[in-house]
Amino acid sequence: MAVDLGKMADLLIAGKVEDVSNMTQEAIDEGLDPQEVLENGLIAGMDVVGQRFKACEMFIPEVLRSAKAMSAGMDKLRPLLSESQAKAAGTMVIGTVKGDLHDIGKNLVAMMFEGAGFKVVNLGIDLDTQVFVDAVKEHKPDLLGMSALLTTTMPRMGEVVNALKEAGVRDQVKIMVGGAPVTGEFAQEIGADIYGANAASSVDKGREAVGK
Amino acid sequence: MESIMPDMQPMNQTVQETPQFRVLTEDQIEQIYFAALDVLERIGSRVHQDEALELFRSSNEAVVSDDKRVRVPASLVERALKTYPRKITLQGRNGKRSVALQKDHVYFGTGSDLPFTYDRKTSERRRTTYKDVVDAARIVDYLPNFDFFMSHGIVGDVPNPQTYDRHQFMAMLEGCTKPMVVTSVDGEGLEDLWKMACLFQGGEEEFRLSPMFVAYIEPISPLTNDRSAVEKLLFAAEKGIPAMYTPCPSSGATAPATIAGMLVQSLAETLLAAVMCYLKKPGMPLIMGGVTTVMDMRTTTYSYGAPELSLASAANTDISKWLNLIMFSTGGCSDSKWVDEQAAIESTLSLLTAYLSGANLVHDVGYIDSGVNASLESLVMNDEIIGMVRQVGKGIRTDDEGLALKVINEVGPGGEFVTHDHTYENWRDWFLPRLMDRSDWETWNSEGCKTLSDRVNDETQRILDTHEPQPIDEATQKALKEIIDAAEKRHSK
Numbered sequence: 218m219a220v221d222l223g224k225m226a227d228l229l230i231a232g233k234v235e236d237v238s239n240m241t242q243e244a245i246d247e248g249l250d251p252q253e254v255l256e257n258g259l260i261a262g263m264d265v266v267g268q269r270f271k272a273c274e275m276f277i278p279e280v281l282r283s284a285k286a287m288s289a290g291m292d293k294l295r296p297l298l299s300e301s302q303a304k305a306a307g308t309m310v311i312g313t314v315k316g317d318l319h320d321i322g323k324n325l326v327a328m329m330f331e332g333a334g335f336k337v338v339n340l341g342i343d344l345d346t347q348v349f350v351d352a353v354k355e356h357k358p359d360l361l362g363m364s365a366l367l368t369t370t371m372p373r374m375g376e377v378v379n380a381l382k383e384a385g386v387r388d389q390v391k392i393m394v395g396g397a398p399v400t401g402e403f404a405q406e407i408g409a410d411i412y413g414a415n416a417a418s419s420v421d422k423g424r425e426a427v428g429k
Numbered sequence: 430m431e432s433i434m435p436d437m438q439p440m441n442q443t444v445q446e447t448p449q450f451r452v453l454t455e456d457q458i459e460q461i462y463f464a465a466l467d468v469l470e471r472i473g474s475r476v477h478q479d480e481a482l483e484l485f486r487s488s489n490e491a492v493v494s495d496d497k498r499v500r501v502p503a504s505l506v507e508r509a510l511k512t513y514p515r516k517i518t519l520q521g522r523n524g525k526r527s528v529a530l531q532k533d534h535v536y537f538g539t540g541s542d543l544p545f546t547y548d549r550k551t552s553e554r555r556r557t558t559y560k561d562v563v564d565a566a567r568i569v570d571y572l573p574n575f576d577f578f579m580s581h582g583i584v585g586d587v588p589n590p591q592t593y594d595r596h597q598f599m600a601m602l603e604g605c606t607k608p609m610v611v612t613s614v615d616g617e618g619l620e621d622l623w624k625m626a627c628l629f630q631g632g633e634e635e636f637r638l639s640p641m642f643v644a645y646i647e648p649i650s651p652l653t654n655d656r657s658a659v660e661k662l663l664f665a666a667e668k669g670i671p672a673m674y675t676p677c678p679s680s681g682a683t684a685p686a687t688i689a690g691m692l693v694q695s696l697a698e699t700l701l702a703a704v705m706c707y708l709k710k711p712g713m714p715l716i717m718g719g720v721t722t723v724m725d726m727r728t729t730t731y732s733y734g735a736p737e738l739s740l741a742s743a744a745n746t747d748i749s750k751w752l753n754l755i756m757f758s759t760g761g762c763s764d765s766k767w768v769d770e771q772a773a774i775e776s777t778l779s780l781l782t783a784y785l786s787g788a789n790l791v792h793d794v795g796y797i798d799s800g801v802n803a804s805l806e807s808l809v810m811n812d813e814i815i816g817m818v819r820q821v822g823k824g825i826r827t828d829d830e831g832l833a834l835k836v837i838n839e840v841g842p843g844g845e846f847v848t849h850d851h852t853y854e855n856w857r858d859w860f861l862p863r864l865m866d867r868s869d870w871e872t873w874n875s876e877g878c879k880t881l882s883d884r885v886n887d888e889t890q891r892i893l894d895t896h897e898p899q900p901i902d903e904a905t906q907k908a909l910k911e912i913i914d915a916a917e918k919r920h921s922k
Binding site: 232276277278282283285318320321325326328391400401412414415418 | 843845847848852853857868869870871872
C-alpha cells in the first residue's frame, strides 16, 4: 500500500511523533523520492501548523510536538537527501553566551527551527566565545543564533561577532540574536544580521534571511 | 499516574476545591436578619396597591395602618420564607437550560434600560434605540462569558412609552438566544412578555419548569412599594414567574450610611415582598436582590463603581445563602463616562468580589456613566475580565497530577517542561487571553501599538459584522407581533 503523504501531514499537525517517524520510514522503504516526502508530507504539515499558530488555533506545546515530529521525520530523510537537498533545508548553530545559564528561550528557538526543517546544532549554555567560532567553522551553518537574558551578558554577543570576523568566517553565516533585554538596535550595534523578538518570528526572519 | 511519594493518602485532610470568600459570619447575618424582622414589626413598609393591602389585611396577622403602612410579625415572615425554591433553571430561546440558579453557581449578564448610548460612528451621546438593543443582544449572544441578557439600553424610538417593554423584549429576542432578565412597565406589560416567552416554550407549564426569563422588579427605598411594582410582583406570584424584588438603596441618602444599616433596611424590603407573594400564592420562585451602594457625597451620584458596592453586595450574598434564597447581584459596572482605565478598574473589582461571593446572577455588567450610558465596547471588555475572574475561581488541585512530582523528577535540574506530556495535557486549563496583550514589544509595535481600547473596539466591530444569532421562525415572529400589536391597540384608545 502506498504511503499517503497527506495523512503524514495530518499526523504531523496532530503531533504524533512516532507515527510520523514510522511513516517516513515506510515511505523510504517503499522507495518514495525523499524530496517528495519532505515537501508533500513533512513541510506541508508544518506549513499548516505555522498558519494555525498565527491564527491562535495552535499554541506552543502543540507546535513543539509537531516540530518534534518534523524533526523525527527529518532524521530519517536527511541521510537520503542529496547534498544540495540537505543543504537546502538549512543548518543552524545556536547557544547562550558566557555567563548566562538561561536555557529555555534558546531551546524554544532551536525547537521551532527544527520544526522548520533545519538541522540544529544546540551548543548549550554559558559558552566561551571560541566555542561559537569553532562551531561555525565545523558545521558551516546558514545561521548562528545567540541568546542572553541578562543585560550583563549581552555584550558577549558582540565579542562573538568580532571573533568571527577575526577568524575570517563572519560573512559565511547570518547572525541572529535574541533574549528579553535584546533589541533590534542592539543587534545592529554589535553587527548582527537579525533580531529575533520571539521564537516564532525568529524562524520567520531566519528563513527569510537565508532564503529557505 | 502512579504516585512516587511514599504516602499520598494522609489522614485528616481538608481540601479547598475553590477559593473561599465570606464577608459576614453567621452571627452577623443573624444580627442583620433579626434587625430586619424588627423593622417589619415596628416600622413597617408602605404599600401603594389595593390588592396587596387587602391580602395583608385578610391575613389577620399583618397590620395595615391608614397611611398604607404594613407591619408584619416575624412568625409570618418565617413561614413565608420556607416556601421559596432553592433552585431555578433558566432556559434560553435556543432551548438550552444554561443557567442553573442554585447555591454558589455564578452567572453574568448585562443591566437594562440605559437611556443613552454612544454612537459608534459619531462618538456622540444620543438616545438609545431599538437597533442599539438588538446590537447589544447580538454582542451578548456571541460573548462566551455572558450567561444572561438584560436589555442594556431602553428602546427610545417606540410609538408609546406605555408599551415600550414589548418592543424592547422583541429586540432582545431578535438578537439573543440566552436566558434573560426583563423589565416591564406594569403588571399588564409583564403579562405580555410572559405570553411572548411562552410562545417559545410551549406554554405556561413548560415555562414554569424552565423559565426563559426572570422579571426584574424593584421597591423604592426606604420601605416604599409603588403600584406598578406590586402589580408585577403579584402577577409573577400568581403565574409562578421567577422575579427578583431588588432594592436599590443609596447609603447615606435612601438608606443608613453604614453598610450594616443599609443591609438591614434592604432585607426588610425583600422580606415584605416575600410575605406579599406568599399571601398571594405560595411557592413562586422569588429571587433576592440588591444594588447596594453609596451616594457620592460630592456629586450625589448613585455610585456603580464604589468599593462599598462590592463589599455590601458580597455581604448581601452571604445573607441570601443563609436564607436559602437565590441572589441577584451587581458587578462589572462603572461611574466612568468612557470605557477607560477607571471603567476597567471598577468593573474588575466588583466582578471579582461578586464571583468569589457566589452570587447567582451578577447583572449590570457593562454599565458606564453610573447606569445612564450604554456601551457595547464595555460589554466586550468585561467579557475578558470575567474570563480572568473565573480563572481565579477555579482553585488549585493538589492531587498527584496537580503536584506533578513525577514530572519534576523526569525533567530534573536544568531541564524544560514545555515539551513534556504533562504540559501538553494541562496547559489548556489556563485562561486564554483574547484581548489582553502579552506579545513582545517588537510585535506589538509592528502591529500598530494597539491599546486595550483599540483592541476592544476592533473586536466589537468584528462581532457586529459577523455574528448572526439563530433566527426566530416566521410563525413565532408573527405570533409575537400579534401580542405587541394588541398592546398598541389597547393603549392607543
